[in-house]
Amino acid sequence: MAFAKASAGAMADINVTPLIDVMLVLLIIFMVTMPIQSVPVDVDLPQKTEKPPENPKEPPDPIELRIDASGQVFWNNSPVAVSALERMMDEEVARDPSNQPELQIDTNESAEYGVLAQVLAAAKNADMIKIGFVQK
Numbered sequence: 803m804a805f806a807k808a809s810a811g812a813m814a815d816i817n818v819t820p821l822i823d824v825m826l827v828l829l830i831i832f833m834v835t836m837p838i839q840s841v842p843v844d845v846d847l848p849q850k851t852e853k854p855p856e857n858p859k860e861p862p863d864p865i866e867l868r869i870d871a872s873g874q875v876f877w878n879n880s881p882v883a884v885s886a887l888e889r890m891m892d893e894e895v896a897r898d899p900s901n902q903p904e905l906q907i908d909t910n911e912s913a914e915y916g917v918l919a920q921v922l923a924a925a926k927n928a929d930m931i932k933i934g935f936v937q938k
Contacts, residue, residue, distance in 0.1 A: 843922070846931065862903040865894065867921065871912035875921065884920050891928035904932040 867887075868876040875884055882890065895902055905925055909918055925933055 844926075859898075859901045861901065862898075864904040864906045867905060867907050869907070869909040869913045869917055869921065871910040873914055873917045875917065884917065884924075887921060888924035888927055891925055891930055895928050895930060899929070902930060902932050904934055905930055906934050906936045908936050908938050 866876075866878050868879070870876070875882055875887065877887070877890060891905070907918070907921065922933075
């Protein structure tokens with residue numbers, strides 16, 4: 803009697819369909835859970851000029867704006883309400899729009915971001931162009 807010889811080779815093909823399904827589900831999960839509320843901040847970087855101005859003006863003293871942990875804002879070490887900042891910044895810009903003082907913002911690491919966002923919005927609305935962040 804002769805027996806038929808069965809193929810002794812193992813099946814070498816891997817089914818990748820479940821792997822692709824899992825990867826697509828993970829991709830969708832990451833896309834949905836990604837933070838959506840990111841707010842872009844427009845930054846105007848200085849451009850290289852060919853020649854300096856003929857009569858450079860002496861820059862005015864910088865404005866030191868400090869935000870403490872409780873959210874209180876200090877304008878040159880004097881407490882000020884956040885609602886009054888835009889008016890004060892408008893006055894500084896109106897003195898000489900081409901030679902504005904630098905706004906130096908110092909925030910406590912425990913301060914809420916919302917107060918800083920209000921300060922930056924006031925600076926943008928007042929057309930302040932020299933804004934810096936300092937750590938003291």
